[in-house]
Amino acid sequence: MTDNLKVWFIISIAVALLMGKILIPILTKLKAGQSIREDGPKSHLKKNGTPTIGGLIFLSALVIITLLSGNLSPQVWILILSTSLFALTGFIDDYIKVTKERNLGLTAKQKLFLQIVGALIILIYQYKSKSLxxxxxxxxxxxxxxIGLMYIPFIIFVIVGTVNSVNLTDGLDGLAAGTSIITLGFFAIAANKLQNYHIEFFCIALMGSLFGFLYFNRNPAKVFMGDTGSLSLGGAISAVAVLLNLPLILPIAGGIFFIETLSVIIQVASFKLRGKRVFLMAPLHHHFEESGWKESKVVIVFYIVQFVLCVISYFVVF
Incomplete structure (x- = not known):
């Protein structure tokens, strides 16, 4: 990381900390509290009412840092746009949950439609910039x-899959934020190696913003990122992977996200076909909680696994 990037990284942390101090009291005053699933781990019921929509903290920091830096290249713009579009989908979902005081917001079909629209915008940008x-x-x-025309449905599948995978991972304090930081770190290094310094800057700025957010989101969390945050992170990470032409590395570099999704698929399929559950609870992080692990232990172990997978990703790419 160059000295210039180090400075912006530190500034992004500071801006996110400031935005947290400003936004959390506002969210609390607006009674934007999280409704905890009754069928989830019993230990999570105490979190009911914790302010959500906290993704606005690192998203606002990311936009501020981008504007302050003057790094307004087309690639950074499309990354900001992609992140914002998925954030908007998440915000609508969070808004419905908060106002209706329930755990369910948008329907699955509504979410899928909006996510496909976001994926298509990334593809249109590639086409318009003649880089498709x-x-x-x-x-x-x-x-x-x-892979010819199969590229289009493949990329849509990658983006939508990644967005929902990060969303499923956001179930423990600091889990989605921390694993996203690690994955973005890999892509920052990859962007540097590929001499795409605009994308490297974006990754560093988002990492710093997430570090600042993690101060409030670490256990015990003072705020949750909500779908506003988790969907936007999935959009950002997948868009970075696509623009670097590294979408196939996502199952490794973002391994925790995909393991979490796979655990849900296995759980549902097993119950429907065999009438039996494979895990005590899905996604996988809840299985370990139900096995007796403390929440903080699950998060740390998942961080370590994500880091090891990112190291492996570096060597299979470069």
Whole structure:
């Protein structure tokens, strides 16, 4: 990381801390409290009423840092736009939950439609900028393969899948924020290696903003990021991967996100086909909680796993 990026990283942390001090009292005053699932871990019931929509903290910090830096390249703009569009979907979902005082917001179909629209905007940008290529970089063998028109539905699947995976991961204090920081760290290094310094800046700015947010979101959390935050992080990470032509590395570099999703798929499929559950509770982080692990232990172990997977990702890409 260059000295200039280090400065912006530190400033982004400071701005996020400031935004947290400003926004959390506002969210509390507006009674924007989280409704905890009754069928979730019993230990989480005490979190009921904790302010949510806290994703606005790191999102506002990210936008402020981008404007202050003057780094307004087309790639940074599309990354900000992608992040904001998924944040808007999450905000609508959070707003419904808060105003209706329930755990369910938008329907699955409504979420999926808005997420596909967000994915299409990224693809349209690639087309307009004449950088749309159906060549897909394959990790491990380190070569590219042309998949033709299949590239479009594939990228939509990657983006929507990543967005929902990060959303599922946001179930413990600091889990989604911390694992996202680690994954963004990998992509910052990847962007630097590929000499795409605009995307590197975006990753660093978002990492710093998340570090500042994590001060309030660590256990015991004073605020939750809500779908506003988790969907926006999924949008940001997937957009970065697509623009760097590294979407196939996401299952490794974002391994925790995909393991969490896989645990839900396995749980649902097993119960429908066999009438039996594989895990004590899904997503996977709840299984470990129900097994007797403390929430903080689950989070730390998942951080370590995500870090190891990102190290592996570096060597299979470069």
């Amino acid at each position: 290529s159906s060549d897909l970089f394959i990790p491990f063998i380190k070569t590219s393969v042309n």
